[in-house]
Amino acid sequence: MSLNWQEIDLILDELSLENSHIQKIKQPSFDSLIFQIYRPGERFSLNICLGQGRTRIHKTTQHLKTPDKLQRFAQFLRSRINGGKIIEVRHINKDRIILLTVLRGGEETLLWIRLWGGAANVIATERDGKILDAFYRRPKRGEVSGGSYFVEEFVQGDPSSGPDPAYTIREIGGDNSFNDKIDAWYAAIEDDSLRTSLLGKAAQAFERKRGRIETALNKLKAQHETYEEGNSHKEAGGLIMSNLYKIQTGDEWVTVENYYRDNEETTIKMDPTISPEKNAEKYFEKYRKAKKGRAVLLEETENQKSQLAYAEDEYKQAIEGSIVELENYVSHNWKQKQTKEKDKSPGLKFRSGDFTILVGRTARENDELLRRWVRGNDYWLHARDYPGGYIFIKNISGKSVPLDTLIDAGNLALFYSKGKKGGKGDLYYTRVKYLRRAKDGPTGLVLPTQEKNLSINLDSRRLDRLFQGDSGG
Numbered sequence: 001m002s003l004n005w006q007e008i009d010l011i012l013d014e015l016s017l018e019n020s021h022i023q024k025i026k027q028p029s030f031d032s033l034i035f036q037i038y039r040p041g042e043r044f045s046l047n048i049c050l051g052q053g054r055t056r057i058h059k060t061t062q063h064l065k066t067p068d069k070l071q072r073f074a075q076f077l078r079s080r081i082n083g084g085k086i087i088e089v090r091h092i093n094k095d096r097i098i099l100l101t102v103l104r105g106g107e108e109t110l111l112w113i114r115l116w117g118g119a120a121n122v123i124a125t126e127r128d129g130k131i132l133d134a135f136y137r138r139p140k141r142g143e144v145s146g147g148s149y150f151v152e153e154f155v156q157g158d159p160s161s162g163p164d165p166a167y168t169i170r171e172i173g174g175d176n177s178f179n180d181k182i183d184a185w186y187a188a189i190e191d192d193s194l195r196t197s198l199l200g201k202a203a204q205a206f207e208r209k210r211g212r213i214e215t216a217l218n219k220l221k222a223q224h225e226t227y228e229e230g231n232s233h234k235e236a237g238g239l240i241m242s243n244l245y246k247i248q249t250g251d252e253w254v255t256v257e258n259y260y261r262d263n264e265e266t267t268i269k270m271d272p273t274i275s276p277e278k279n280a281e282k283y284f285e286k287y288r289k290a291k292k293g294r295a296v297l298l299e300e301t302e303n304q305k306s307q308l309a310y311a312e313d314e315y316k317q318a319i320e321g322s323i324v325e326l327e328n329y330v331s332h333n334w335k336q337k338q339t340k341e342k343d344k345s346p347g348l349k350f351r352s353g354d355f356t357i358l359v360g361r362t363a364r365e366n367d368e369l370l371r372r373w374v375r376g377n378d379y380w381l382h383a384r385d386y387p388g389g390y391i392f393i394k395n396i397s398g399k400s401v402p403l404d405t406l407i408d409a410g411n412l413a414l415f416y417s418k419g420k421k422g423g424k425g426d427l428y429y430t431r432v433k434y435l436r437r438a439k440d441g442p443t444g445l446v447l448p449t450q451e452k453n454l455s456i457n458l459d460s461r462r463l464d465r466l467f468q469g470d471s472g473g
Contacts, residue, residue: 002117003056003182005094009176011058012098015046015088022081022102027074028064033122033135047183048113050120050135054186059096059179062187073122076133080124081109092151099151112149123149127337139465144463176377190325198326199319203372206315207332213308220301224294233290235260235282236268240276247276345373347389350466352408354393355401357466359412366390368442376433378404380448383412385424388417390444393434409455420458425461429452433443 003011027033035046047060070078084104098113109132112123122135123143131147139232140425142148150276172181227459235258244258250272258266270279346368348359358373360366369392374380379393379401391413393401410427419425428451435446 001170002116003051003057003096005096006017006167006169007178007182008057008091008096008098009094010169012089013090014177014179014263015059017046017086019082019085019087021085022085025074025082026079027065027071030071032064033074033077034060034064041274046124049186050115050122052118052120053119053152054189055096055115055117056182056186058116059394060183060184061180061413062183064161073133073135080104080107081111084109098149105129106292112151113416124164124456125149137465137468144461144465179308195323195326196325200328201330201334202326203319206311207328209311209333210308213304213311217301217304217308220297224297224301231287233283233287235266237280238286239266239268240270240280240283242274248359250273251276288343347371350412351469352393352405352409352466353402354396354399355405356394357405357409357412358394359416360390360392362389363442363444365471370432370435370444370446374432376431379409379429380432380435380446381427381429381454383410383413383419384428384453386417386419388413388419391416404455407456407459409461410454411459412466414456414458415463424455424457427456428452429454 013441016039017037020037022035023038023043024036025033026036031051032049033046037044037046044059044236045061045064047056047062047064049056060193066103069334081102081104084102086100088099088101089102096115098115100111100112100113102109108127110125110127112125113125114121120136121143124132124134125148127134129148129150131143131145133145133147134212136144137144143438169370171183172178173185174181177183189249193469235242239256239258239259240254242259243254246256247270252272255265255267256429258264270276271282274282300348314329318326347356347361347365350357350359360369366389374392375395377395379395381391381393382388391409393405393409395401406429409429413427414420415424430448430449434450435448438445438447
């Protein structure tokens with residue numbers, strides 16, 4: 001449940017943010033920011049959360065971990081407003097849009113904090129509405145660097161009708177401030193959600209560990225069965241030595257009475273190239289190896305059983321312990337499957353809507369992409385009359401490539417060619433299956449057939465979107 005307009009009003013009234021300073025900026029998660037606020041006599045952390053169903057702003061005393069690497073928007077805010085003074089706080093139209101005006105070194109930055117569920121965002125603008133950057137870059141809304149943001153365009157409903165009076169401030173027990181109550185209320189919800197997530201990861205990590213140990217135990221058991229043959233080797237050696245008088249060098253088999261087994265007849269295989277005594281020694285040597293191997297095997301089996309017992313105990317303590325203990329267990333045992341470096345495609349990879357675009361920048365990368373990473377129905381693009389990289393649009397079964405994706409790929413093809421400086425150029429494109437390798441040609445050289453033409457004017461905003469990792473979808 002996100003904050004409603006009445007709750008936001010009460011929280012802002014309690015905070016009295018005007019004339020306070022932003023001392024530090026953190027981003028503890030992919031959907032939240034923390035501003036460390038200072039005013040004479042008080043320091044506190046301001047939590048701005050954009051998560052769907054829990055959009056909010058309030059003072060927090062929770063210990064929130066900060067990733068080692070600061071994210072893009074938080075880096076921008078540090079460079080722009082860190083140390084700045086909040087000179088204005090407004091709740092725009094009571095519509096869950098909060099405006100913080102921050103002054104630093106004579107430079108004003110307007111922070112629009114929009115707490116609208118699935119459309120939540122924090123947008124930094126200049127006074128004239130020019131967007132400097134946004135927490136979530138959304139090209140379809142125009143919420144990208146260089147765009148414009150005017151609140152009037154995004155007000156939900158008719159502003160003249162006023163806020164919905166049906167919303168009320170939720171009742172939460174306790175004598176603390178509403179900020180403190182809300183902080184504790186969301187912390188409990190997020191702890192429950194976090195615990196559920198961690199329990200799932202802990203269970204998977206434990207099952208993987210138990211599976212590995214049980215697999216090792218099964219292998220040891222199979223090896224143990226082979227070592228059981230050691231006793232039969234000892235018997236064979238003893239029987240040969242007891243019957244030397246009737247065994248000749250060159251015998252391949254010998255049948256004797258087995259005094260180990262009530263004198264039943266037993267046939268023993270012999271090596272005809274060596275003496276009976278040496279045959280007996282070979283069997284005794286096999287017995288000694290088996291005996292030694294069995295001892296090592298038993299020791300390793302006990303070791304694996306101890307590991308299993310320890311793993312079970314460690315897992316039980318983690319799931320029954322505090323959330324910190326559970327987090328520690330997961331951090332030490334949870335490893336997501338990672339793609340090996342050798343399995344990463346060469347060159348560059350971009351997203352355009354639902355489609356993936358691969359870019360080879362050198363002859364080697366072009367050749368590697370052609371050999372391993374593209375298929376017959378993928379599209380290939382290349383600048384006409386200019387040397388340059390190969391661009392591939394990966395095919396999606398049942399989907400045709402939209403014009404917007406084709407233009408994205410065309411911009412990349414021109415950008416990674418010698419025609420880049422001219423700002424425009426002609427390309428050709430065709431499916432990979434219509435490419436023919438040039439006989440005795442240099443690495444990666446292909447000859448296209450059934451190609452089509454495409455004229456491209458370099459679009460800097462389109463390229464910015466691609467380089468910033470926004471698919472535009």
